[in-house]
Amino acid sequence: MxxxxxxxxxxxxxxxxxxxxxxxxxxxxxxxxxxxxxxxxxxMFDVASLPPDVLGEIFTFYLDSGPIVQKPRYPYNSGPTLSNPLILASVCSPWRNTALSLPALWTSLEIHTHKANENMQSLLNTSLPRAKTLPLNLDIRSLDATGDVLSKLIPYSNQWGALSCRVIRGTKSAGNIARGKVPKLRKIDVVLYNSMDLTCTNENPPKIIAFADAPLLREVNLSGIPPARINLPWMQLTKLQLSKLDDKNIVHMLRLASNLRHLDLTLHQNTVTTAPTGKLPLCLPCVQTLTLRTSTHSAFDFLRYLTTPSLTTVEFIDNAPEAIILASFFSRSECSVTDVVFAGEISAETAATTLAVLVHTVRLEIKDVVDWTTPHLKFMLRIIAIDTKAAGWVGGCETEFCVLPELESLIINPLLHGPDGSIAVAVAELLEKSRKAGRPLKELEVMVRPRSCAGVVQRREMNKALEVLKREGLGDGIRLRNECSLQQTTSAVSTLQAIPSR
Structure with missing residues (x-):
C-alpha cells in the first residue's frame, strides 16, 4: 500500500x-x-518609393472623409481650417502631387463653420474644383450657417451627389434656387430643428423644393420634416428614414413613397390625437428591409397601420415590439423574415423573446449592444444551439424560447460589460450542437475581448475551445488581435491561426 x-x-x-x-x-x-x-x-518602409498609382490607391482606400472646413473646437476655432487631403499633401512633394491629382480625395466635404466668410469661400474654391466631375458629398454641420453655405454651394449643384443639412423651423430654404439643377443628387439628409414638439404646426410653413426635380434621388432621411414642408419625387425613392414625426405624417409619406425597398422608422409615443386616415392598413409591396428604433413599447402600435408582404429583413434598435404585436404584423403581412438584427440598448431577454416569433431566421446579427454581459451572450448562443431549458437564463424569465432550426449565419459583435469570459467555449458548444443536430452553420463571426485580458483558467478554456473549433471544420480561421474574431465559411480551406493580442 x-x-x-x-x-x-x-x-x-x-x-x-x-x-x-x-x-x-x-x-x-x-x-x-x-x-x-x-x-x-x-x-520603417520607404513609402516615398511607392509608385504614384499605388500611393493613390492607398490614399483613396484609407481616407474616410474629405476636407473639413473649420472643424469645431470648444468654444470655437479662431479660423477655418482644411484637413485630410491637405494634410497628406503637406508631408512631402510626391505625396502632394499624388493628393492634388486624385479627384476622389476631394469629393467629401464637412462644413462646421458658423459663418460663411471670405476665408471659407476661398477654401471651397480650393477644394471643390479638385473633385473634377465626380459627385460631391456635402455635409453642412452648422445650423447657423446653413443658408449662407448653401448659397455658396449653389454653383456646384450640378455635382451634388449627397447633401446633409440642418434647417430651422419657419425659415425659408436657401437651397430652393437649386431646383432642377441637381442631376447627380442621389441622397439627402435634412434635419428640422425645434421639431421635438410633434403637436407644433405651422399653417404656412416655408417649403423645401430644391429636391423636387432630382432624377437620381433614391435615399432620403428626414427628421422633423412633415410632408407639407418638402417636395420630393416620392415615387422614385427606394430608401426612406423618418424620425420625429407623428403617425399621421409617417403614413402620409409612406402613401406617397410606395416603391420603397428599405424603410427606417424612429417611432415616438404618439401625442397627437389625430389618427392616420384613408385605407388602412397601408400595404408597402416592395419593402424588403425594415428598421425600427424606439425606447417605448407603446410606439410599436404603429405597426398596425402597415403590411409588408415582401419583407425579409428586420432590424431592432434599442427595443422590440411585444411578441403578440410582432406576430400579428408578420401574419397580416404574410411575409417570410429570414434576416434579423439586434442593436443598441435592446436587452438580451427582449431579443430572445423576439426570436421566439422569428423561428425561420436564417441570418442573425447582434451588433453594438451596450448593456449585455458575458452571461447574456452565452445564453443567446446556447438557445440557438441547444434549447431554452438547458440555456439557463440568468434573468429569471420562465418563457420557453424556440431555437432557430434554419439558422445558417451568425454574426455577433457586442460591446460586452462585466468580467471577461470565455465566449469561445460557448461558440464551440454551438458548433458542436448545431452539427450534431444536422444543421451546421455556414457562416460564423464572433468578436470578444482580447485574449490577454482573460485569466489563466479562462485562457485554458479558450485554448480547448479553439481546438474544438478547428476540429469542427472552422473555415477562414481564428484571428486574435485587439479582439477575437471567429469566422467560419464553407468555401475556405480549414485553417487555424492564433495571432497573440498586441
Whole structure:
C-alpha cells in the first residue's frame, strides 16, 4: 500500500516539474514574441518609393472623409481650417502631387463653420474644383450657417451627389434656387430643428423644393420634416428614414413613397390625437428591409397601420415590439423574415423573446449592444444551439424560447460589460450542437475581448475551445488581435491561426 502511495507521489512530483518547465518555456516564448513584435513595429518602409498609382490607391482606400472646413473646437476655432487631403499633401512633394491629382480625395466635404466668410469661400474654391466631375458629398454641420453655405454651394449643384443639412423651423430654404439643377443628387439628409414638439404646426410653413426635380434621388432621411414642408419625387425613392414625426405624417409619406425597398422608422409615443386616415392598413409591396428604433413599447402600435408582404429583413434598435404585436404584423403581412438584427440598448431577454416569433431566421446579427454581459451572450448562443431549458437564463424569465432550426449565419459583435469570459467555449458548444443536430452553420463571426485580458483558467478554456473549433471544420480561421474574431465559411480551406493580442 505504502509503495503505491510512493509511486503516486513520485509521479505527482514529475508532473509538477514538467508543468513548471512548460510555464518557464511559455514565459520565455512570450518574451521572445514581445521582442519580435517590437522589432516589426519599429521597421520603417520607404513609402516615398511607392509608385504614384499605388500611393493613390492607398490614399483613396484609407481616407474616410474629405476636407473639413473649420472643424469645431470648444468654444470655437479662431479660423477655418482644411484637413485630410491637405494634410497628406503637406508631408512631402510626391505625396502632394499624388493628393492634388486624385479627384476622389476631394469629393467629401464637412462644413462646421458658423459663418460663411471670405476665408471659407476661398477654401471651397480650393477644394471643390479638385473633385473634377465626380459627385460631391456635402455635409453642412452648422445650423447657423446653413443658408449662407448653401448659397455658396449653389454653383456646384450640378455635382451634388449627397447633401446633409440642418434647417430651422419657419425659415425659408436657401437651397430652393437649386431646383432642377441637381442631376447627380442621389441622397439627402435634412434635419428640422425645434421639431421635438410633434403637436407644433405651422399653417404656412416655408417649403423645401430644391429636391423636387432630382432624377437620381433614391435615399432620403428626414427628421422633423412633415410632408407639407418638402417636395420630393416620392415615387422614385427606394430608401426612406423618418424620425420625429407623428403617425399621421409617417403614413402620409409612406402613401406617397410606395416603391420603397428599405424603410427606417424612429417611432415616438404618439401625442397627437389625430389618427392616420384613408385605407388602412397601408400595404408597402416592395419593402424588403425594415428598421425600427424606439425606447417605448407603446410606439410599436404603429405597426398596425402597415403590411409588408415582401419583407425579409428586420432590424431592432434599442427595443422590440411585444411578441403578440410582432406576430400579428408578420401574419397580416404574410411575409417570410429570414434576416434579423439586434442593436443598441435592446436587452438580451427582449431579443430572445423576439426570436421566439422569428423561428425561420436564417441570418442573425447582434451588433453594438451596450448593456449585455458575458452571461447574456452565452445564453443567446446556447438557445440557438441547444434549447431554452438547458440555456439557463440568468434573468429569471420562465418563457420557453424556440431555437432557430434554419439558422445558417451568425454574426455577433457586442460591446460586452462585466468580467471577461470565455465566449469561445460557448461558440464551440454551438458548433458542436448545431452539427450534431444536422444543421451546421455556414457562416460564423464572433468578436470578444482580447485574449490577454482573460485569466489563466479562462485562457485554458479558450485554448480547448479553439481546438474544438478547428476540429469542427472552422473555415477562414481564428484571428486574435485587439479582439477575437471567429469566422467560419464553407468555401475556405480549414485553417487555424492564433495571432497573440498586441
Amino acid at each position: 505504502s509503495s503505491s502511495f510512493h509511486i503516486l507521489r513520485e509521479r505527482k512530483d514529475v508532473i509538477n516539474a514538467e508543468l513548471e518547465h512548460l510555464a518557464l518555456k511559455t514565459h520565455a516564448l512570450e518574451i521572445e514574441l514581445d521582442e519580435i513584435v517590437t522589432a516589426l513595429s519599429a521597421t
